Amino acid sequence: MPKKQDQRDKLIGMIHRMVEILRYDNTYAFDLLKNATLNKRAVIELDGYRLSLKSSQKRQGELVVDIKKARAGDEISFSTDSLTLKQIMAGAITLDYAVVMNKLYVKAPFYDLLNIYRLTITLLAEGPLNKHLRKLWREFELDWRENGAPRPIMPLEQQKPANAYLLEKIPETVLLSKTPF
Amino acid sequence: MTVDRQILYLLEEFKIPIVDPHCPEDWKDWYHYILYDPVSNIRLLYNLCFNGRPGTGYVTDTFFLTVPKGFVRHRLSDLSEMETYGFARNMDWNKENLVVQPLRFETDDILFSICDDNTRLSVANPQSHTSFNLQGQPFATPIYVPELAPYGNGFIGWGVVPGFKMRGKIRLGLRLIEVDESWFCYHDRNFGRFNWGNIGWSWFVLNAKDKEGRVWTYVFHRGNDNAFNKIGSPILFVYCEHKMKKVFLGEGVDIQFVWSKKEEMPPVLPGAMASVFGDRSILAPVSVSVKAADETDYVALKMIVQTHTEMIVPDSEKKQYTFIKELSGHANAIQFFDQRKSACKNGFFYAEHVH
Structure with a gap:
């Protein structure tokens, strides 16, 4: 059984690698990351490992993401487990399905949420094509076995939420209300 | 019947010019298989597609397995309704994975080879609880269509063998499916340059x-x-x-x-x-x-x-x-x-x- 600290370091290392891949390989995705995170602090949780992420800009304009162990009692902005991420990447479930079924929890101001969603979709679209992202994902899929549960066998017909569009669940008054941007 | 071996050779031959240092990245070359059991109605699609060239390119394999609803968990299943399991994955195309003559592609999860008229396919995806092991020979008339006519921004050629004798096993979860010569098996090839x-x-x-x-x-x-x-x-x-x-x-x-x-x-x-x-x-x-x-x-x-x-x-x-x-x-x-x-x-x- 790997030590908790080692696992946390491994996770921090993988997030740093992802940031660097985006920095050098995908300007669009990196800008999304910048817009969603610059000068903000967020606490994310994966398989019970809570990390505090803070991004800032150096004098030369370079974005720096500082990741460390979160403090007890910090409010979580994003929480999921590796099984859910692996199911999404395999197509057993969609990202929308994971949110609807509360397998993936995310909380942020609406503007940041939109950027996070765009960034996630870009990562999903780019993931299979970018050699470095593919390698990083492969390592995560094979080496990160924190919760130990294998992916259940599911027919592809179950990959989408039964109630179809998330959009249809948003009240019309909310959809028609004016947004500040 | 006797299958024309030269046509078969041209059809199965790997087409991407991988020894050419200027080989364009928009090359595609794929091997496509469909299997069907007329008794259980189980059907399988497997496609192995090479994109670009070794080193910078990648290989995609796609698998669909359609079985009667409930097949995975119950001995008796409903033949009137089917459900599909599957995966598709992109992997790095390393130089050492592919030998062109005789054709052999090997990774941790895939062994694909064609030697004379013997085809072997061993594929596993432990994460999705599926694997299969098949081998066989073509017996229907092969057709080779080396089309160089414009297709999209490039061209595509193709070939078909709509009759293969395949034997082997397919695993889905704990269920093992026996493939024998009563199954219908179809194979085709597509290759060319396009986006x-x-x-x-x-x-x-x-x-x-x-x-x-x-x-x-x-x-x-x-x-x-x-x-x-x-x-x-x-x-x-x-x-x-x-x-x-x-x-x-x-x-x-x-x-x-x-x-x-x-x-x-x-x-x-x-x-x-x-x-x-x-x-x-x-x-x-x-x-x-x-x-x-x-x-x-x-x-x-x-x-x-x-x-x-x-x-x-x-x-x-x-x-x-x-x-x-x-x-x-x-x-x-x-x-x-x-x-x-x-x-x-x-x-x-x-x-x-x-x-």
Whole structure:
């Protein structure tokens, strides 16, 4: 059984690698990351490992993401487990399905949420094509076995939420209300 | 019957010029297999596609396994309703993975080889609880179409062997499926230079027996652009007892799709694309009819769609997509050849269309 600290370091290392891949390989995705995170602090949780992420800009304009162990009692902005991420990447479930079924929890101001969603979709679209992202994902899929549960066998017909569009669940008054941007 | 080995060699030969240091990245070369058990109605699709060149390119393998509903967990299952399991994955294409002559591609999870007329496919995906081990030989007339005509922004050539004797095993979870010579097996090849997102096609293979026990196989192909604005000339190959009997071409072939009234959200692979296009709904084909005739012969084919899934293939260079619908189900056929009319019921078809 790997030590908790080692696992946390491994996770921090993988997030740093992802940031660097985006920095050098995908300007669009990196800008999304910048817009969603610059000068903000967020606490994310994966398989019970809570990390505090803070991004800032150096004098030369370079974005720096500082990741460390979160403090007890910090409010979580994003929480999921590796099984859910692996199911999404395999197509057993969609990202929308994971949110609807509360397998993936995310909380942020609406503007940041939109950027996070765009960034996630870009990562999903780019993931299979970018050699470095593919390698990083492969390592995560094979080496990160924190919760130990294998992916259940599911027919592809179950990959989408039964109630179809998330959009249809948003009240019309909310959809028609004016947004500040 | 004797299969022409030279045609088979040309068809199976690996086409990407990988020793050329200037080999363009838009090369594609794929090996496609469909297997069908007429007793259990279980069907399998496997596609191994090489993209670009070793080092910078990648290899995609795609697997769909359609089984009766409940098959995974129960001994008795419902043959009237089917469900599909599958995966699609992109992997690095390392130089040492591929030997071109005789053809052998090997990774941790895939062993694919063609030596003379022996084909071997051993594929595993432990994360999705699936694997299969198959080997066999072709026995239907091979057709090789080395087309260099423009297709999208490039060209595509292809070849077909709509009759393979395959044996082996398929594993899905704890269930083991035995493949023997009673299964119908189809194989084709496609190769060329093009970008996904610029091209499209309609294709199907139909296999059925008439009352006298004769096996009829039909293979159809028609190219189109991705937006369906330009449609190429259709071609329908007719096989009887695994020998090619006739080719219908152009104006002599008509294909009609009947679409669902309401849009649907079919399952999508690869997994990442299921999320990227998670909110996309499309009209689904309910049935496909084909009529073909010339001065002496005619055929009328009717295919009832039972399963509908979608493959969304991204282009690494141009960031655009091709949307391939995978259809399968029951088929009936009526044919008039050699002054004799015959009919087939409860046949099988597998189709793709890009729309």
